[in-house]
Amino acid sequence: MYSVFLVEDEIVIRDGLKASFPWEQAGFAYVGDAADGEMALPLIRQTKPDVLITDIRMPFMDGIALSKMIRKELPDTRIIIISGFDDFSYAQEAINIGVDNYILKPITKDKLGDVMSEVKIKLDKENEKNNYLEQFKEESQEYEQFARVKFFNQLVNGTMSVLEVYERSEELGLSLDATHYNLVLLDFTPMTGVAAAPAYSKQMARLSEQLMQYLKCCPEYIVFHWSMDTYAIIVKGDESTIESHTSNLIENIKRRCMVYEDEINWYLAESGILTRFSEFAKGCQVANKRLSCRYMNPAGHIFTDDDIEAIKNSEDNAEASIDQRLVSLFLENAEESEIQGFLSNLISKQTKNALNSTMFCKYFAMTMYMCVCDYLRKLSIDPNEALEDDTRRAIENVNCQTVMELVEKMFEVAISKRKNLVGKQSKSQLAAAIKYVDEHYGDSNLSLNEVAKEVNISPSYLSAMFSRENKTTFVEYMTSRRMEHAKHMLLSTNEKAQVIAEKVGYKDPHYFSYIFKKTYGISPKEFRAKGQG
Structure with a gap:
């Protein structure tokens, strides 16, 4: 569930939105509100909401000034501007500083629902991307790098x-x-x-x-x-x-x-x-x-x-x-x-x-x-x-x-x-480890620990040796083998990306696409289209 903070100087609108809109049902937790930007800023710094909804015209600190500060301090926070028809020039300025959407007054439940639904989709996609990034970092975080x-x-x-x-x-x-x-x-x-x-x-x-x-x-x-x-x-x-x-x-x-x-x-x-x-x-x-x-x-x-x-x-x-x-x-x-x-x-x-x-x-x-x-x-x-x-x-x-x-x-x-002497013996074990990866990279459960066990060597020793001898980590090597095979299949077969992902060792096709794009700069679909063209 994402968090939302509301800044609105008209108490009737503020209390009405707080009480009448089904925030939790829409996937949001209402974490606070304030009557103007000056009062809101310290509370926003404390709660760090995922979404900020703010009126443009307010006393002491208006929505434009507040949005500029939040965009600088909390760049991941999504900002939605509330404005009237007479404030459209202000809304244009807000869009220029990077707000995500704006709502024209009067605000209806359906109108707010549509905007919040759009914001949630954006947040879900961003969150999915961040999750993949964290997963990638975790997998590639080898301390022997x-x-x-x-x-x-x-x-x-x-x-x-x-x-x-x-x-x-x-x-x-x-x-x-x-x-x-x-x-x-x-x-x-x-x-x-x-x-x-x-x-x-x-x-x-x-x-x-x-x-x-x-x-x-x-x-x-x-x-x-x-x-x-x-x-x-x-x-x-x-x-x-x-x-x-x-x-x-x-x-x-x-x-x-x-x-x-x-x-x-x-x-x-x-x-x-x-x-x-x-x-x-x-x-x-x-x-x-x-x-x-x-x-x-x-x-x-x-x-x-x-x-x-x-x-x-x-x-x-x-x-x-x-x-x-x-x-x-x-x-x-x-x-x-x-x-x-x-x-x-x-x-x-x-x-x-x-x-x-x-x-x-x-x-x-x-x-x-x-x-x-x-x-x-x-x-x-x-x-x-x-x-x-x-x-x-x-x-x-x-x-x-x-x-x-x-x-x-x-x-x-x-x-x-x-x-x-140990290095000569270890290189033989390293060669066996590389051979094992080359033959089993399609297994989604393949890990450093499994390969180390197969060639009877300490996982930490194998990882350190892998990095020193090959100037790359175990995970980087395994990923490169998977990506090479994926490229070959994208160009030589009509298999769907999901099937290819499974065959090269990825259970999640979206994560496979993320890794492919991170490796080559384009998605599997774009790579296939470019290759066929």
Whole structure:
């Protein structure tokens, strides 16, 4: 039901229309009235009616002035002007500013009924269009979208100016208009030690869907699929709300993840409050360093600076020694961007002091070298071929100024080799996924989750990989296949659009027409006529 607001200075007409016309029966809820534009404006701003009916000639603020303001502030509100024969020049001016209709006095029930029926038809069509737009947005709103991930990486790397951040975020439909932000990293690293893409898990698929539905309903959160196992969530607010928005987010994530704690690993860390876009790069580093604690404490979940200090001061680190099991766990699961944070957390205060000794630097570098070699062998890779020829010589000549750079390079090699190996296997799965879409896009129930299950890979991993490798999302690819087949059928058969819609995977022929026009700029009927012509 649509809402309607009436502005009329003659009380007899106003009360008569309010009482005598069957508003609800016509599909409208009567939400208020006023005697002139000045009194009406604050009430209209409050009720935001779908339809405004206003007289032209009124004291204080007439219908023309009121209509101009409403057209500017509430562009979706339909405006109907009430006028007398003597006011026709005013009515012409009203039409020029974009009113939808006008009613000549005296107003009869039938005359008002006809006008309201026309307005309702317009509103229904507009509402249908908006519903299709929302459905399309919902279907195509994949958080792994290549453009979104690229934007986020540029944001946290500090490679965009403030103006560029605003322009790019507006292009992507991302609202970055808050005064305060927080960056939350949510990670689902399986910690299996297996060099392969994460297998399909019903629990993980269900959890991801629940989390995304929750985040999508909250305008204070913007989510990105940052890496294969990690989501980045930007929390928005002001000075008084940013902390509560962050705590609400963490509590909701915790509550949902705890349900699957026996089957799924989950880890979380936040950057702390940010007030400038230029602070995102530093904030991401802070959150990443905190999150890297998961390799030292895989049983933990939410990591802060207190965890970093606890690790550095733990009894296990009382001596200047390195737990090689933690290094292996890191190499098996980490991203290159996490290396510095991990090494910083790995080194206790005692170890840090010991690194002032050249002898200990050599021991440390050699220990890391052996860990990397062991891991490369697990991947069936010859360390002598993977690492640079002068690595052993560099270890012999290492000192406190060069040791960390050397270790970082060795770690980068190991992680890169693992990712290349996983990538080759994943590409095979991606090819199988694409083949499955090509064969089943006519199924209206086809979904990312179904395809992921078919090729035995995590839905979020498949979606991220799809976007990275093809520079398009899963939904965009599926839609393009459907539209290509629809074009072929429109030109080569006499099938009705409704039949074609069903054959290419759309239950609703109107939605099919909407998608077709959005894709090609013309309706299926126009495309067929143009092609035949």
